[in-house]
Amino acid sequence: MRVLLIEDEAPLRLGLARQLEAEGYRVDQAADGEEGLFLATEYPFDLAIIDLGLPKLNGLAIVQRLRARGSAMPILVLTARGTWQDKVAGLEAGADDYLVKPFEYPELAARVKALLRRSLKAVTGPLALGPISIDLAAQAVRLRDQPLELTAFEYRLLEFLVRERGRVVPKQELADYLYPHGEDRDSNVVDVLLGRLRRKLDPDGTLAPIETVRGRGYRFTLG
Template sequence: MRVLIAEDDVDLAAQMVASLKDSGYAVDHASDGEDAHFLGDTEPYDAVVLDLGLPVMDGISVLRKWREDGRSMPVLILTARDSWSEKVAGLDAGADDYVTKPFELAEVLARLRALIRRAAGHASSELVCGPVTLDTRNARVWVSGEPVRLTALEFKLFSYLMHHQGEVVSRTELTEHIYDQDFDRDSNTIEVFVNRIRKKLGVDLIHTVRGLGYRLDPEDGEDKR
Protein backbone atom coordinates (compact mmCIF):
# COMPACT_ATOMS: atom_id res chain seq x y z
CA MET A 1 0.00 0.00 0.00
CA ARG A 2 1.29 3.43 -0.96
CA VAL A 3 0.66 6.54 1.15
CA LEU A 4 1.41 10.25 0.70
CA ILE A 5 2.38 12.28 3.77
CA ALA A 6 1.79 16.02 3.22
CA GLU A 7 3.34 17.73 6.26
CA ASP A 8 5.68 20.73 6.52
CA ASP A 9 6.98 20.00 10.03
CA VAL A 10 10.28 18.27 9.19
CA ASP A 11 10.58 16.28 12.43
CA LEU A 12 6.94 15.18 12.49
CA ALA A 13 7.04 14.21 8.81
CA ALA A 14 10.20 12.15 9.37
CA GLN A 15 8.55 10.34 12.28
CA MET A 16 5.43 9.55 10.28
CA VAL A 17 7.37 8.41 7.22
CA ALA A 18 9.57 6.13 9.34
CA SER A 19 6.59 4.72 11.24
CA LEU A 20 4.61 3.98 8.08
CA LYS A 21 7.60 2.38 6.37
CA ASP A 22 8.18 0.20 9.43
CA SER A 23 4.53 -0.85 9.15
CA GLY A 24 4.99 -1.99 5.55
CA TYR A 25 3.80 1.01 3.56
CA ALA A 26 5.48 2.61 0.57
CA VAL A 27 5.63 6.31 1.50
CA ASP A 28 6.12 9.59 -0.37
CA HIS A 29 6.44 12.99 1.32
CA ALA A 30 5.44 16.51 0.31
CA SER A 31 6.42 19.53 2.43
CA ASP A 32 4.08 22.10 0.85
CA GLY A 33 0.62 22.19 -0.66
CA GLU A 34 1.71 22.72 -4.23
CA ASP A 35 3.92 19.63 -4.20
CA ALA A 36 1.22 17.65 -2.37
CA HIS A 37 -1.39 18.61 -4.96
CA PHE A 38 0.90 17.61 -7.84
CA LEU A 39 1.77 14.22 -6.32
CA GLY A 40 -1.82 13.45 -5.37
CA ASP A 41 -2.98 14.42 -8.84
CA THR A 42 -0.42 12.32 -10.71
CA GLU A 43 0.41 9.33 -8.48
CA PRO A 44 -1.88 6.42 -7.44
CA TYR A 45 -2.08 6.57 -3.63
CA ASP A 46 -4.07 4.21 -1.45
CA ALA A 47 -4.41 6.97 1.16
CA VAL A 48 -3.13 10.46 2.02
CA VAL A 49 -2.26 12.08 5.35
CA LEU A 50 -2.83 15.80 4.75
CA ASP A 51 -1.89 18.64 7.10
CA LEU A 52 -4.30 21.56 6.74
CA GLY A 53 -1.66 24.16 7.60
CA LEU A 54 0.62 23.60 4.61
CA PRO A 55 2.60 26.51 3.08
CA VAL A 56 2.17 27.72 -0.53
CA MET A 57 -1.28 26.06 -0.82
CA ASP A 58 -3.29 25.19 2.30
CA GLY A 59 -4.59 21.69 2.86
CA ILE A 60 -8.27 22.56 2.33
CA SER A 61 -7.49 24.03 -1.10
CA VAL A 62 -5.40 20.98 -2.02
CA LEU A 63 -8.19 18.63 -0.99
CA ARG A 64 -10.88 20.58 -2.84
CA LYS A 65 -8.84 20.56 -6.04
CA TRP A 66 -8.26 16.80 -5.75
CA ARG A 67 -11.97 16.13 -5.35
CA GLU A 68 -12.90 18.53 -8.15
CA ASP A 69 -10.46 16.66 -10.39
CA GLY A 70 -12.02 13.32 -9.48
CA ARG A 71 -9.27 12.05 -7.18
CA SER A 72 -11.05 9.71 -4.75
CA MET A 73 -8.27 8.27 -2.53
CA PRO A 74 -9.05 8.29 1.21
CA VAL A 75 -7.71 11.40 2.97
CA LEU A 76 -6.90 11.73 6.67
CA ILE A 77 -6.49 15.39 7.61
CA LEU A 78 -4.21 16.71 10.35
CA THR A 79 -4.81 19.97 12.13
CA ALA A 80 -3.06 21.76 15.00
CA ARG A 81 -6.15 23.87 15.66
CA ASP A 82 -8.67 22.29 18.00
CA SER A 83 -11.56 23.94 16.16
CA TRP A 84 -14.78 22.16 15.26
CA SER A 85 -15.32 24.55 12.32
CA GLU A 86 -12.00 23.56 10.72
CA LYS A 87 -12.80 19.87 11.11
CA VAL A 88 -16.19 20.44 9.50
CA ALA A 89 -14.58 22.40 6.65
CA GLY A 90 -12.11 19.59 6.04
CA LEU A 91 -14.78 16.91 6.01
CA ASP A 92 -17.01 19.00 3.76
CA ALA A 93 -14.07 19.49 1.37
CA GLY A 94 -13.84 15.73 0.95
CA ALA A 95 -11.77 14.38 3.85
CA ASP A 96 -12.64 10.93 5.17
CA ASP A 97 -11.32 11.32 8.72
CA TYR A 98 -9.26 13.68 10.88
CA VAL A 99 -6.71 13.74 13.71
CA THR A 100 -5.95 16.78 15.86
CA LYS A 101 -2.34 17.54 16.77
CA PRO A 102 -0.68 16.47 18.98
CA PHE A 103 -1.50 12.85 18.26
CA GLU A 104 -0.13 9.36 18.77
CA LEU A 105 1.37 7.75 15.66
CA ALA A 106 -0.43 4.54 16.57
CA GLU A 107 -3.76 6.35 16.13
CA VAL A 108 -2.76 7.67 12.70
CA LEU A 109 -1.74 4.16 11.62
CA ALA A 110 -4.99 2.67 12.91
CA ARG A 111 -7.10 5.28 11.13
CA LEU A 112 -5.14 4.77 7.89
CA ARG A 113 -5.65 1.01 8.06
CA ALA A 114 -9.37 1.55 8.57
CA LEU A 115 -9.64 4.04 5.67
CA ILE A 116 -7.77 1.75 3.28
CA ARG A 117 -9.84 -1.28 4.33
CA ARG A 118 -13.14 0.55 3.93
CA ALA A 119 -12.11 1.96 0.54
CA ALA A 120 -11.52 -1.63 -0.61
CA GLY A 121 -14.80 -2.84 0.91
CA HIS A 122 -13.40 -4.61 4.00
CA ALA A 123 -14.64 -4.04 7.55
CA SER A 124 -12.27 -6.20 9.60
CA SER A 125 -8.56 -5.71 10.25
CA GLU A 126 -8.11 -9.37 9.27
CA LEU A 127 -8.56 -10.11 5.56
CA VAL A 128 -9.49 -13.66 4.63
CA CYS A 129 -9.27 -15.46 1.29
CA GLY A 130 -9.85 -19.20 1.39
CA PRO A 131 -7.49 -20.68 4.04
CA VAL A 132 -5.32 -17.54 4.11
CA THR A 133 -5.63 -14.77 6.69
CA LEU A 134 -3.74 -11.46 6.54
CA ASP A 135 -3.61 -9.32 9.67
CA THR A 136 -3.33 -5.68 8.53
CA ARG A 137 -2.68 -4.51 12.08
CA ASN A 138 0.38 -6.67 12.76
CA ALA A 139 1.51 -7.40 9.17
CA ARG A 140 1.23 -11.15 9.53
CA VAL A 141 -0.03 -13.95 7.30
CA TRP A 142 -1.38 -17.40 8.17
CA VAL A 143 -2.42 -20.36 6.05
CA SER A 144 -4.84 -22.70 7.85
CA GLY A 145 -3.64 -21.24 11.15
CA GLU A 146 0.05 -21.73 10.39
CA PRO A 147 2.24 -18.57 10.11
CA VAL A 148 3.90 -17.78 6.78
CA ARG A 149 7.03 -15.63 6.60
CA LEU A 150 7.00 -13.06 3.80
CA THR A 151 9.65 -10.46 3.05
CA ALA A 152 8.64 -6.79 3.29
CA LEU A 153 8.05 -6.45 -0.46
CA GLU A 154 6.29 -9.80 -0.67
CA PHE A 155 3.94 -8.70 2.11
CA LYS A 156 3.26 -5.35 0.41
CA LEU A 157 2.37 -7.09 -2.85
CA PHE A 158 0.23 -9.77 -1.21
CA SER A 159 -1.51 -7.21 1.00
CA TYR A 160 -2.50 -5.21 -2.07
CA LEU A 161 -3.93 -8.32 -3.73
CA MET A 162 -5.79 -9.24 -0.52
CA HIS A 163 -7.35 -5.78 -0.34
CA HIS A 164 -8.47 -6.17 -3.96
CA GLN A 165 -9.72 -9.74 -3.98
CA GLY A 166 -11.57 -10.75 -7.11
CA GLU A 167 -10.15 -7.85 -9.13
CA VAL A 168 -7.65 -8.15 -11.95
CA VAL A 169 -4.53 -6.21 -10.91
CA SER A 170 -1.89 -5.44 -13.52
CA ARG A 171 1.86 -5.65 -12.93
CA THR A 172 2.06 -1.89 -13.47
CA GLU A 173 -0.54 -1.26 -10.78
CA LEU A 174 1.29 -3.51 -8.33
CA THR A 175 4.56 -1.73 -9.10
CA GLU A 176 2.99 1.68 -8.51
CA HIS A 177 1.49 0.65 -5.18
CA ILE A 178 4.35 -1.21 -3.51
CA TYR A 179 7.27 1.11 -4.30
CA ASP A 180 8.05 4.66 -3.17
CA GLN A 181 8.25 7.37 -5.83
CA ASP A 182 12.05 7.53 -5.71
CA PHE A 183 12.54 3.74 -5.76
CA ASP A 184 14.11 2.19 -8.84
CA ARG A 185 10.98 0.36 -9.98
CA ASP A 186 11.13 -2.74 -12.12
CA SER A 187 7.82 -4.36 -13.02
CA ASN A 188 9.67 -7.50 -14.16
CA THR A 189 10.34 -8.37 -10.51
CA ILE A 190 6.60 -8.62 -9.83
CA GLU A 191 6.42 -12.07 -11.42
CA VAL A 192 9.33 -13.20 -9.25
CA PHE A 193 7.57 -11.98 -6.10
CA VAL A 194 4.28 -13.60 -7.12
CA ASN A 195 5.97 -16.96 -7.69
CA ARG A 196 7.73 -16.75 -4.32
CA ILE A 197 4.46 -15.94 -2.56
CA ARG A 198 2.68 -18.84 -4.29
CA LYS A 199 5.36 -21.26 -3.10
CA LYS A 200 5.31 -19.93 0.46
CA LEU A 201 1.51 -20.04 0.73
CA GLY A 202 1.28 -23.48 -0.83
CA VAL A 203 -2.33 -22.88 -1.88
CA ASP A 204 -3.93 -22.03 -5.22
CA LEU A 205 -5.06 -18.41 -4.76
CA ILE A 206 -3.07 -16.11 -7.06
CA HIS A 207 -4.13 -16.64 -10.65
CA THR A 208 -2.58 -15.18 -13.79
CA VAL A 209 -5.03 -13.54 -16.18
CA ARG A 210 -3.25 -13.72 -19.52
CA GLY A 211 -2.23 -10.32 -20.85
CA LEU A 212 -3.84 -8.45 -17.94
CA GLY A 213 -2.25 -9.33 -14.61
CA TYR A 214 -3.21 -11.26 -11.50
CA ARG A 215 -6.38 -12.04 -9.59
CA LEU A 216 -6.64 -13.31 -6.02
CA ASP A 217 -9.58 -15.68 -5.85
CA PRO A 218 -9.85 -19.15 -4.24
CA GLU A 219 -12.60 -20.15 -6.71
CA ASP A 220 -10.82 -18.97 -9.87
CA GLY A 221 -9.46 -21.55 -12.30
CA GLU A 222 -7.25 -19.35 -14.50
CA ASP A 223 -3.85 -20.50 -15.71
CA LYS A 224 -1.17 -19.78 -13.09
CA ARG A 225 1.76 -19.67 -15.45
Protein backbone atom coordinates in the same frame (compact mmCIF):
# COMPACT_ATOMS: atom_id res chain seq x y z
CA MET B 1 0.70 0.00 4.15
CA ARG B 2 1.66 2.99 2.03
CA VAL B 3 1.08 6.50 3.41
CA LEU B 4 1.21 9.87 1.64
CA LEU B 5 2.40 12.72 3.86
CA ILE B 6 1.83 16.26 2.55
CA GLU B 7 3.36 18.81 4.92
CA ASP B 8 5.41 21.92 4.15
CA GLU B 9 7.16 22.20 7.54
CA ALA B 10 10.29 20.16 6.81
CA PRO B 11 11.24 19.24 10.43
CA LEU B 12 7.71 18.03 11.15
CA ARG B 13 7.40 16.18 7.83
CA LEU B 14 10.75 14.43 8.15
CA GLY B 15 10.12 13.55 11.78
CA LEU B 16 6.69 12.08 11.10
CA ALA B 17 7.99 10.14 8.10
CA ARG B 18 10.82 8.68 10.18
CA GLN B 19 8.45 7.59 12.96
CA LEU B 20 5.88 6.11 10.57
CA GLU B 21 8.59 4.20 8.70
CA ALA B 22 9.88 2.84 12.02
CA GLU B 23 6.42 1.30 12.50
CA GLY B 24 6.56 -0.40 9.13
CA TYR B 25 4.70 2.08 6.89
CA ARG B 26 6.00 3.06 3.45
CA VAL B 27 5.93 6.87 3.36
CA ASP B 28 5.96 9.20 0.34
CA GLN B 29 6.46 12.88 1.11
CA ALA B 30 5.39 16.12 -0.56
CA ALA B 31 6.25 19.66 0.57
CA ASP B 32 3.51 21.54 -1.29
CA GLY B 33 -0.05 21.01 -2.44
CA GLU B 34 0.62 20.64 -6.14
CA GLU B 35 3.18 17.88 -5.68
CA GLY B 36 0.95 16.23 -3.10
CA LEU B 37 -2.07 16.17 -5.39
CA PHE B 38 0.06 14.76 -8.22
CA LEU B 39 1.30 11.90 -6.02
CA ALA B 40 -2.19 11.23 -4.65
CA THR B 41 -3.66 10.88 -8.13
CA GLU B 42 -0.80 9.00 -9.77
CA TYR B 43 0.14 6.42 -7.12
CA PRO B 44 -1.84 4.02 -4.92
CA PHE B 45 -1.92 4.90 -1.21
CA ASP B 46 -3.68 3.38 1.77
CA LEU B 47 -3.97 6.69 3.61
CA ALA B 48 -3.05 10.37 3.27
CA ILE B 49 -2.00 12.84 5.96
CA ILE B 50 -2.57 16.35 4.61
CA ASP B 51 -1.73 19.69 6.21
CA LEU B 52 -4.34 22.36 5.49
CA GLY B 53 -1.92 25.29 5.27
CA LEU B 54 0.10 24.29 2.22
CA PRO B 55 1.80 26.46 -0.42
CA LYS B 56 0.68 26.35 -4.07
CA LEU B 57 -2.52 24.42 -3.28
CA ASN B 58 -4.12 24.27 0.15
CA GLY B 59 -5.10 21.07 1.89
CA LEU B 60 -8.85 21.65 1.64
CA ALA B 61 -8.57 21.93 -2.14
CA ILE B 62 -6.59 18.67 -2.29
CA VAL B 63 -9.21 16.82 -0.26
CA GLN B 64 -12.05 18.24 -2.36
CA ARG B 65 -10.37 17.31 -5.65
CA LEU B 66 -9.57 13.79 -4.49
CA ARG B 67 -13.15 13.20 -3.40
CA ALA B 68 -14.45 14.70 -6.64
CA ARG B 69 -12.36 12.11 -8.50
CA GLY B 70 -14.04 9.36 -6.51
CA SER B 71 -11.13 8.56 -4.20
CA ALA B 72 -12.20 6.77 -1.01
CA MET B 73 -8.70 6.83 0.49
CA PRO B 74 -8.77 7.66 4.23
CA ILE B 75 -7.58 11.21 4.84
CA LEU B 76 -6.31 12.70 8.09
CA VAL B 77 -5.94 16.50 7.96
CA LEU B 78 -3.51 18.49 10.09
CA THR B 79 -4.34 22.05 11.02
CA ALA B 80 -2.69 24.77 13.08
CA ARG B 81 -6.12 26.36 13.45
CA GLY B 82 -8.19 24.89 16.25
CA THR B 83 -11.53 26.61 15.79
CA TRP B 84 -14.59 24.46 15.30
CA GLN B 85 -15.22 26.16 11.93
CA ASP B 86 -11.87 24.93 10.60
CA LYS B 87 -12.53 21.40 11.83
CA VAL B 88 -15.97 21.35 10.24
CA ALA B 89 -14.56 22.74 6.98
CA GLY B 90 -12.01 19.90 6.81
CA LEU B 91 -14.60 17.23 7.45
CA GLU B 92 -17.10 18.74 5.02
CA ALA B 93 -14.42 18.80 2.33
CA GLY B 94 -14.21 15.02 2.69
CA ALA B 95 -11.55 14.37 5.33
CA ASP B 96 -12.12 11.42 7.65
CA ASP B 97 -10.44 12.89 10.74
CA TYR B 98 -8.44 15.92 11.86
CA LEU B 99 -5.60 16.66 14.26
CA VAL B 100 -4.74 20.10 15.62
CA LYS B 101 -1.10 21.16 15.89
CA PRO B 102 0.87 20.82 18.05
CA PHE B 103 0.29 17.14 18.73
CA GLU B 104 2.23 14.17 20.05
CA TYR B 105 3.17 11.40 17.63
CA PRO B 106 1.31 8.62 19.55
CA GLU B 107 -1.94 10.51 18.99
CA LEU B 108 -1.32 10.70 15.23
CA ALA B 109 -0.32 7.03 15.15
CA ALA B 110 -3.56 6.07 16.90
CA ARG B 111 -5.64 8.10 14.41
CA VAL B 112 -3.81 6.50 11.47
CA LYS B 113 -4.39 2.99 12.78
CA ALA B 114 -8.07 3.71 13.43
CA LEU B 115 -8.60 5.05 9.90
CA LEU B 116 -6.82 2.08 8.35
CA ARG B 117 -8.90 -0.37 10.39
CA ARG B 118 -12.05 1.41 9.25
CA SER B 119 -10.95 1.34 5.61
CA LEU B 120 -10.38 -2.40 5.86
CA LYS B 121 -14.02 -2.69 7.00
CA ALA B 122 -12.91 -3.32 10.58
CA VAL B 123 -11.84 -6.88 9.96
CA THR B 124 -11.55 -8.43 13.43
CA GLY B 125 -10.63 -11.98 12.49
CA PRO B 126 -8.84 -13.81 9.70
CA LEU B 127 -10.11 -13.22 6.19
CA ALA B 128 -10.93 -16.64 4.74
CA LEU B 129 -10.12 -17.09 1.05
CA GLY B 130 -10.52 -20.79 0.35
CA PRO B 131 -7.72 -22.63 2.19
CA ILE B 132 -5.85 -19.34 2.66
CA SER B 133 -6.56 -17.10 5.65
CA ILE B 134 -5.10 -13.66 6.25
CA ASP B 135 -5.13 -11.81 9.56
CA LEU B 136 -4.78 -8.20 8.38
CA ALA B 137 -4.26 -6.85 11.89
CA ALA B 138 -1.46 -9.29 12.71
CA GLN B 139 -0.15 -9.43 9.12
CA ALA B 140 -0.18 -13.22 9.38
CA VAL B 141 -1.03 -15.73 6.65
CA ARG B 142 -2.03 -19.37 7.02
CA LEU B 143 -2.43 -22.07 4.37
CA ARG B 144 -4.68 -24.98 5.34
CA ASP B 145 -4.33 -23.87 8.99
CA GLN B 146 -0.52 -23.91 8.83
CA PRO B 147 1.48 -20.68 9.28
CA LEU B 148 2.97 -19.40 6.03
CA GLU B 149 6.29 -17.59 6.14
CA LEU B 150 6.32 -14.57 3.82
CA THR B 151 8.86 -11.79 3.44
CA ALA B 152 7.68 -8.22 4.07
CA PHE B 153 7.52 -7.55 0.31
CA GLU B 154 5.65 -10.79 -0.36
CA TYR B 155 3.12 -9.95 2.34
CA ARG B 156 2.56 -6.42 1.02
CA LEU B 157 2.08 -7.79 -2.48
CA LEU B 158 -0.44 -10.38 -1.26
CA GLU B 159 -2.34 -7.89 0.89
CA PHE B 160 -2.69 -5.45 -2.00
CA LEU B 161 -3.91 -8.13 -4.40
CA VAL B 162 -6.37 -9.44 -1.81
CA ARG B 163 -7.79 -6.00 -1.12
CA GLU B 164 -8.21 -5.51 -4.87
CA ARG B 165 -9.39 -9.11 -5.44
CA GLY B 166 -11.46 -9.61 -8.55
CA ARG B 167 -9.82 -6.58 -10.23
CA VAL B 168 -6.98 -6.87 -12.71
CA VAL B 169 -4.04 -4.94 -11.22
CA PRO B 170 -1.41 -3.73 -13.72
CA LYS B 171 2.20 -4.64 -12.96
CA GLN B 172 3.16 -0.96 -12.81
CA GLU B 173 0.53 -0.34 -10.11
CA LEU B 174 2.00 -3.19 -8.08
CA ALA B 175 5.49 -1.71 -8.47
CA ASP B 176 4.21 1.73 -7.45
CA TYR B 177 2.67 0.22 -4.32
CA LEU B 178 5.73 -1.79 -3.32
CA TYR B 179 8.32 0.93 -3.76
CA PRO B 180 8.34 4.50 -2.44
CA HIS B 181 8.01 7.31 -4.95
CA GLY B 182 11.35 8.04 -6.57
CA GLU B 183 12.94 4.70 -5.71
CA ASP B 184 14.38 2.82 -8.67
CA ARG B 185 11.89 0.20 -9.79
CA ASP B 186 12.59 -2.98 -11.70
CA SER B 187 9.50 -4.71 -13.08
CA ASN B 188 11.43 -7.98 -13.06
CA VAL B 189 11.45 -7.81 -9.26
CA VAL B 190 7.64 -7.85 -9.26
CA ASP B 191 7.71 -10.96 -11.46
CA VAL B 192 10.13 -12.67 -9.08
CA LEU B 193 8.04 -11.77 -6.02
CA LEU B 194 4.86 -12.99 -7.71
CA GLY B 195 6.56 -16.27 -8.62
CA ARG B 196 7.71 -16.83 -5.05
CA LEU B 197 4.32 -15.87 -3.64
CA ARG B 198 2.51 -18.24 -6.00
CA ARG B 199 4.76 -21.14 -5.01
CA LYS B 200 4.16 -20.49 -1.31
CA LEU B 201 0.39 -20.07 -1.65
CA ASP B 202 -0.04 -22.95 -4.09
CA PRO B 203 2.79 -25.46 -3.64
CA ASP B 204 0.92 -28.31 -5.36
CA GLY B 205 -0.46 -26.19 -8.21
CA THR B 206 -4.14 -26.80 -7.51
CA LEU B 207 -5.40 -23.38 -6.34
CA ALA B 208 -4.08 -20.86 -8.89
CA PRO B 209 -4.92 -17.95 -6.51
CA ILE B 210 -3.11 -15.34 -8.64
CA GLU B 211 -4.16 -15.19 -12.27
CA THR B 212 -2.07 -13.59 -15.01
CA VAL B 213 -4.25 -11.63 -17.43
CA ARG B 214 -2.07 -11.35 -20.49
CA GLY B 215 -1.19 -7.80 -21.41
CA ARG B 216 -3.16 -6.35 -18.50
CA GLY B 217 -1.82 -7.50 -15.15
CA TYR B 218 -2.70 -9.83 -12.29
CA ARG B 219 -5.84 -10.77 -10.39
CA PHE B 220 -6.41 -12.54 -7.08
CA THR B 221 -9.11 -15.10 -7.80
CA LEU B 222 -10.08 -16.61 -4.43
CA GLY B 223 -12.86 -15.23 -2.26
